[in-house]
Amino acid sequence: MEHTRRDLLGSGTLAAVGLAGCLDFAAGDGPQGPEGTPETLTCEDDSFVRLDPPIDGPIEGTVVETPSTTVELSSEGSAETYGQSIRVVLRNTGDAATTTLGEHAYAIQRETESGWLEVRGSTTGESAELPQSEEAFKTTGAYSWEIRLDEAAIASAVPDLVVDVCPPLGPGTHRFVYWGIVDAPPLGVEFDLIG
Numbered sequence: 001m002e003h004t005r006r007d008l009l010g011s012g013t014l015a016a017v018g019l020a021g022c023l024d025f026a027a028g029d030g031p032q033g034p035e036g037t038p039e040t041l042t043c044e045d046d047s048f049v050r051l052d053p054p055i056d057g058p059i060e061g062t063v064v065e066t067p068s069t070t071v072e073l074s075s076e077g078s079a080e081t082y083g084q085s086i087r088v089v090l091r092n093t094g095d096a097a098t099t100t101l102g103e104h105a106y107a108i109q110r111e112t113e114s115g116w117l118e119v120r121g122s123t124t125g126e127s128a129e130l131p132q133s134e135e136a137f138k139t140t141g142a143y144s145w146e147i148r149l150d151e152a153a154i155a156s157a158v159p160d161l162v163v164d165v166c167p168p169l170g171p172g173t174h175r176f177v178y179w180g181i182v183d184a185p186p187l188g189v190e191f192d193l194i195g
Contacts, residue, residue: 030195031082033170039113043121043166050121051128051163053107055179059188066184069094069139073178073187081194082169083150088176088189090143098181101132103143104158105180111173111190119174120155120163128163134182147176149193171195 034041041050062073069092076087092098109116122128147157151165174193179186 031169031171031193033168035171037111037113037172038170041110041112041117041119041167045123045164045166047123047125048121048164048166049125049127051107051118051130053118053130053177053179055107055177055186057185059175059177060185062187062189064181064184064187066094066098066181068096069098071098071137071181071184071187073176073189075176075189075191077191079192079194080149082171083148085146085148086176086191088145088147090178090187092137092139092141095139097136097138097141098184099134100137100143100182101180102135103145104131104161105178106130106145107177107179108147108154109175109177110170111175116175116177119165119169121166122162123164123166124162128161130158130161132180137181143178145176169193 043050064071071090072093073088073090075089080086107118108120110119145157147154149169151168154169155164171194172192173190175188175190177186177188181187
């Protein structure tokens with residue numbers, strides 16, 4: 001007699017076979033979203049409103065000069081497998097403090113034919129705002145993010161902000177953009193998400 005995962009879970013039996021099935025699911029079958037460079041990011045949920053970070057103009061790369069100091073954004077690696085983590089660090093490498101809008105003033109974007117689009121958005125039908133508060137970013141100061149590349153982890157990375165990732169992540173070029181340096185353009189690092 002053949003049993004499905006649904007049958008095992010529905011019976012309340014957590015046999016080794018059922019547990020192994022859950023572990024396979026938890027590990028994921030890889031990214032389920034569009035591959036390559038899609039035309040745009042489309043969400044089937046009509047109440048989904050994509051985050052619209054205040055990024056005006058081009059991303060300056062990984063180093064920017066502020067009126068008082070130099071700030072650098074770096075990542076470990078340029079490609080990562082779905083479900084694994086990428087580490088991104090923002091450092092004040094200069095000789096003076098500057099001002100930022102806090103550690104959550106960032107975007108995670110996907111490259112599309114219509115431009116870079118934030119992967120996160122609100123599911124309430126109304127736009128959501130990332131938390132911002134001005135703070136001193138002193139010399140040798142740093143923000144460090146360890147971002148697990150799956151939908152649930154990205155959606156829950158900012159405390160007290162209810163967002164989702166839609167459509168699901170797909171293999172292709174993404175970037176992390178920190179846009180919260182006051183009086184300076186945003187910084188970005190690109191990475192490829194692979195299956």
